[in-house]
Amino acid sequence: MRRTHRFASAGTLAILVLCLGCDTGSRHDDVDGTAASGVTGPTGPGGGTAGSIRLSRLAPAQGSPQGGTSVTLEGTGFQGALIASVHFFDPSSEVPGSANEANGVRVLSDTELTCETPAHAAGVVDVRVVLQNGAFATLNNAFTFDPNAPGGGVPARVADFGDPTPWAVELLELANRARRDPAAEGRRLGVDLSPGAGYAPRPPLSHNGFLAAAAAKHTGDMIGQNFYGHWDLAGVGPTGRILDSTFDLHASYGTDRASNRTENIGVGSGNQFSSPQAVHDAFIVDAGTNPPKHRDSLLGKSAASRDAREIGMGVRFGETANPTPPTQTNVGVAGTPLAFSPNHWVTQEIARTKRDRALISGVVYNDDGDGICEAFPPYRGNSGGEGRGGVTVTLTHSSGFTLQTQTSSAGFYAFETFVDGDFTITIEGAQTTVRVAGDNVKVDHVNGQIRTY
Incomplete structure (x- = not known):
């Protein structure tokens, strides 16, 4: 025609x-009531101690459910803390564990650490940093696993x-x-x-x-x-x-x-x-x-x-x-x-x-x-x-x-x-x-x- x-x-x-x-990011003013603040632990390799940590921000705040999104956690006290793991979990149905543990955790400075998200079902999750002595700090509703999120380790x-x-x-x-x-x-x-x-x-x-x-x-x-x-x-x-x-x-x-x-x-x-x-x-x-x-x-x-x-x-x-x-x-x-x-x-x-x-x-x-x-x-x-x-x-x-x-x-x-x-x-x-x-x-x-x- x-x-x-x-x-x-x-x-x-x-x-x-x-x-x-x-710049996308999820901002939160405070941490979970059981946060790792003022907790002292044993001396670790390099002389680090499980000192006071606080979490204030995570960016980016979304990524693919397939995992692999590189994120930066901002806060204080990271340099001297003995960080055991970082978890992305839904508190209504999960507890922090190996299934929701982030990969490649690296402390960049006293105020920044990076990691890669694990694979996880779509939805909004909390992000928790756990110290070697079991103390932890949490950002509530900090990250969204979105099937349509850009990047995040997926090609399209x-x-x-x-x-x-x-x-x-x-x-x-x-x-x-x-x-x-x-x-x-x-x-x-x-x-x-x-x-x-x-x-x-x-x-x-x-x-x-x-x-x-x-x-x-x-x-x-x-x-x-x-x-x-x-x-x-x-x-x-x-x-x-x-x-x-x-x-x-x-x-x-x-x-x-x-x-x-x-x-x-x-x-x-x-x-x-x-x-x-x-x-x-x-x-x-x-x-x-x-x-x-x-x-x-x-x-x-x-x-x-x-x-x-x-x-x-x-x-x-x-x-x-x-x-x-x-x-x-x-x-x-x-x-x-x-x-x-x-x-x-x-x-x-x-x-x-x-x-x-x-x-x-x-x-x-x-x-x-x-x-x-x-x-x-x-x-x-x-x-x-x-x-x-x-x-x-x-x-x-x-x-x-x-x-x-x-x-x-x-x-x-x-x-x-x-x-x-x-x-x-x-x-x-x-x-x-x-x-x-x-x-x-x-x-x-x-x-x-x-x-x-």
Whole structure:
């Protein structure tokens, strides 16, 4: 169902210029009532004694149930203490013992020691340091064994890919096709996207649910409050929205809540902007925008988007703005009141996390032959698309580690990797092995066959 590109004469298109330049830990104040404070024990090797210890903090505060997370305990009195063991245990069902004992305990200084977590069932646990004379200090509810925790000795986790709409998936597919071969995309649209113009192939983007929430909020605000712009009526910009979504935004984007280094927006009426293909084409052509910032952000040419790995979209077709919006109190800072009546709205947020790790993502769908997972008109409600939801996708690392997820309602899935190397993706009996070497990888399942990019 690939529609031929065209711009109809009816309708108005408005695209605002993209405005570029747009420690975890568990703290506890005290210790268990039976803490090792003021306890003296026998002299040990090197002359150490079981003196007073106190625990104040553990970081990181989460890790994989498979164990192997390197953690640092902070407190006082470690240098002279005779530490026998460190335990991660659930006091409601366990006692400290060999089954929940940490590995590799090392005293770094009087205020720090490190160890590696043991394997443990998912859940919140206490952390206890035991001295040779049996005295101990405890941090209550200090660590969470989380199957989706980053790192922790595991090579990957299920990514925060959310539940993108079919039309958001189609927009992502179109963007990734253009990123894979910008020159071909340019020939289709009559735009120079050759290497000579600065457009090189870029790795695929993955969908992120937190970025999508930030984008959807802004699209909803523009419709509900009848304005158009990167800043809402309180003056909050894209960075502020993304931070509010709890997306773990990379430090390179800064923390200025009014800044924008991540966002494309557009509105249109009539036949303009009325489908995912029309939205994509408008952003890539970027007519009247110099430099073409929407295009450059999607294709990874701009400085802000060059290293981006994920995208989230708020896309709403066939909706008109609130005719009686709230009073605009921030004119000149917030969005511009609309002089026409658009009924198609798009916000895109494109960014990377602080971890900045490669993602393996893709779409499971039944293709009609054009190589794109399309949405079906009218692009709202339950109109659906070619994507297949609820399909099990299995990731296997070369170490034998295995992880599974199910595709979203529109057929999307994603894993975040923590190490480079070989990963095998298996979908309904079809499988392929891909090598992660820093960049995102795309593995689709199309009409029963695996396709990689």
